[in-house]
Amino acid sequence: MRDHDRKLYLASLTDKLVKGQIGRRDFLRTAAKLGLGAGALGMGVQRAPFNFVSSARAQEALQPSPETLKWVADVSKPFAGTTLKLATESTPPSNALNSQLKKYFEEASGIKVEIEVLPLEQVLQKLTLDVASSLGTYDLYYIDQSWAASFNQDVFDPREQLQNAALAMPNYNIDDFLPALVDGIAMYDGRMVGVPYDIPIFIMIYRKDIYDELGLKAPTTMAELASNSKAIMEAKGPAMAGIAGQMKSGHYSLECEWTSMLWGHGGSIFNPDKKFVGNDEQGLEAMAYWTELKKSMPAGVDGWTWDGQGQAVAQGVAASMLSWGEFFPYFDDPTQTKISGLCEVAVPPAATSLRTKDQTAFGETPGVGHQGGSTLAVSKYSKSPDAAWIFMQWATSADTQALITALGGGTGPTRTSVYDDPRVKANARVGAGTTRHLPIVRETIANHMGSEPDLPEWAQLSSDTIPVALGKYFSGGYASAKEAMDDIATQVDDVLKG
C-alpha cells in the first residue's frame, strides 16, 4: 500500500474510532496491520489517572517474553501452590505489576502473588511489625532508600542469592542496574539491601510556553532558578507562581526539598566527624536562598507535599518545579491535566559548589538531583524465600522493567538496558505514559544525583526531626534560620546519641 493511501486509510480508521463505530481493539489490530504501533501513532492508549493501565494494550502489544516465562515455569515447579506476599507503596512499578503483569508470572509459575498497596508510612509500619515479630507475614520487602540501614540485616543480599545457580535467572545481569543507584539506594555497610526497584529523582520540570513567552531559558544554575521564578511571579503572579514547592511542615517531602537546596549551595547534612553541619555557612546560605525562593511560590505551599506541588503545576498554578521526574508523564496526560505537551524537562541547576562524598559521612552524596527510590528484597523471615527470589528476579529483570516502564506510565527504570529498550523509546512522545523525559532522568542519575545518608536513625531524622523543625522555621517559630538549624543540630545530636 502506498504511503498516501495508508495515511488516508488510517485517517478514516481513526475517524471511526472517535465516532465509536469501531472498538479500540479493532482499531489497534488494523493499525498494527498497517505497520503502526500505538506509540508511533502518537496517540497512546488513553489511560486512567496515575498510570492505571489499559488491559487492551497490555494484552495486544506488551507481554513478557516467552523465554523469561519459560524459565519461570521451569524453575517454579517445586513451588507451585505457594502464596507470596508483598507490601508496597503505590508506585508506578508496583501498580503495573499488580494490575497488569503479575498474572503472567502466576500463570507460568503456579505461585500466587498478593500485593498489598499502601501509603509509604503504612508500608513502614507493616515492615517494622513483621521484622519485630520475625513472623514472616511478608515474603518480599519494599524498602525505601531511607530505611535501608534499618532493615539491612533482615533481608537476603541478592548477590549471595545469585550464587544458587539452580534458581538464578539466565541473563539476570545484576551489573545492568545503574551503578549510581546501587550505591545510592541499595548498599549499606557492604551489604546489598535488595536490588533497585524504582527511582524517583529530582529533575527540573518547567512550562516551556511560559518560559518562551518571557524569553527565559531552562535554569542552569541555582541563581537562574531563582531569577526565572521571580520573573514569572512578577509577570504572571499571583495567578501563576514561578515555582512550586513541597513544603508541608513535618513531612518527609520538606526534608527532600531542603537537601536539594542544601547540597545546591555547597552544604551537607553531616561532616566526616558525623556531626550535623546544616547550620554552617553553606547551610545558612541555602536557607536564605530557599526563604527567598519561597516568595515565588504559590500561597499555601507550606501545606503541600509532592502531591500538592504536582497538582499546582498540573493545574497551571505554578510554572515550574524542581521535583520528582515521576510526575512528568502525568503532566503530559491530556485527560488529567490542562498542560499536556506544554512542559519540558532539564537536568537540575548546577550547584554553586558541591561537597564530595569524602567531606560528608554515612555515605551521603551531595547533588541537586535528590534521589528517592526503593529496593525490592526477600525477607529473611519468609517461609518461602526461594519462591520469593524467583518472583523478585522476574519482577526486576530487564524484560519486566521495560514492560513496567511502558505500562506503568513512564516511570524511571533502574537498569541501563531498559533506557535503550525499543518498547520504552516508542513511548517518547507527548501523551499519557510518556517516556520522553527519561534521557534527562538518566543523565541526572549519572551526573547530578544526591543521596541521603544511610544510618539506622535516618528514618526518624528525615521524616520527623528535620521536617518538623523546618516547618516551625517557615511558620515563624524561630527568630532566624541560624536558630532553626542550630536547634536541628542539637536534636540530631541527641538522636544519634540515643
Add this chain to the structure above:
Amino acid sequence: MHQSTFARTMRTIAGWLVVGLFFFPIYFWTSVAFRDAKDIFNWPPILFDFKPTVRNFEQVFGISLGFGRPEAVTPGGGNFYMAPRLLDSIIVAAFSTMLAIVVATLAAYALSRMNFRGRHQFVNWVLSTRMMPPVAVAIPMFFIFKQFNLLDTYTGVIIVHGIMNLPLAVLLLKSFFDDIPAEIDESALLDGASRWTIFRRIVLPMARGGIAATAVLCFIFSWTEFLFVLTLTQTSLKTVPVVSSTFVTSIGTAWGNMAALGAAAIVPAFIVILLVQRHLVRGLTMGSLKQ
C-alpha cells in the same frame, strides 16, 4: 403564637442555610467523584460547570456503565478496583454489630435487673475499657491473632470490632433497660415467667428502639474504624477507610477515585440508618421524660 411574615421568612432562610451548610460538603465530595482530574483542582473552584464522567466509578467498581467513549475497564484487576472491599466493609460492620448487640443485650439486662456483688464496679470497669487507646492494644492483638490464625480473616476483624463496640453497647443498652419499669418484670415473675422468657418476650420488644439506636452506633463505628483493620489485615480483606489510602500514590492522590468510593460507601450506612430510623428516633428519646 403569632409570627410576622418577616420572622417566618428569616427562619426559613436560616433553616435552609443550616441545611446547605451540612449538605454542601456531601455535594462537593460527590461531585468530585463525577469529575475528571483536571476539573477537580481549580481556582476559583468549579461547583457546577464541569463535564460529568462516570469513569471514576467504572474504575472503582470494575464495570462499564456505557457512557461516553468505551474505556478499557479491568474487572478484577487494577489497584483502584474496590468493589470487593465495599463488600468486606458491609460483612464486617454487619456481623460485628450483630455480635456486639447479642452479647451486649444479655449483659446489659443482667446489669440492669440483677443484684450481685460489685455490680456498680463492674459497670465502671466496662466503661474504663472504652477509655483505653486502641493503638495500645493493636500491636499485642497482632501477635495474638497471628498465634490463633485470625490474622487477615473476617472472623478476626469481626471479633475485634465486636469487642471494641461492646462497652458502649452495654452501657447504652443498660440505660435503655433501666428506663423500662422493673415492676413489669416482677409482675411477669409472679405470673410464673422465667427470666429468659421475660427478657425475650417482654423486655426485648420494649427496648427495640434502644437496640436500634445502639446497633446504628456500633455499625457506624465499625464502618469507620481504621487502626485495627490496618494492623490485622493484609490482602484477604480490607474495609473502606483503609483502602481509601490506596488512592494516595507516590505521584499524587487519585481524588476522583477516592471520592467515588467515598460516595458509594455512604449508601450502605445510609440504608441501615433508613431501615432503623423509626426505632432510632424512639430509642434516642427513650427516658427523656420522667414519670
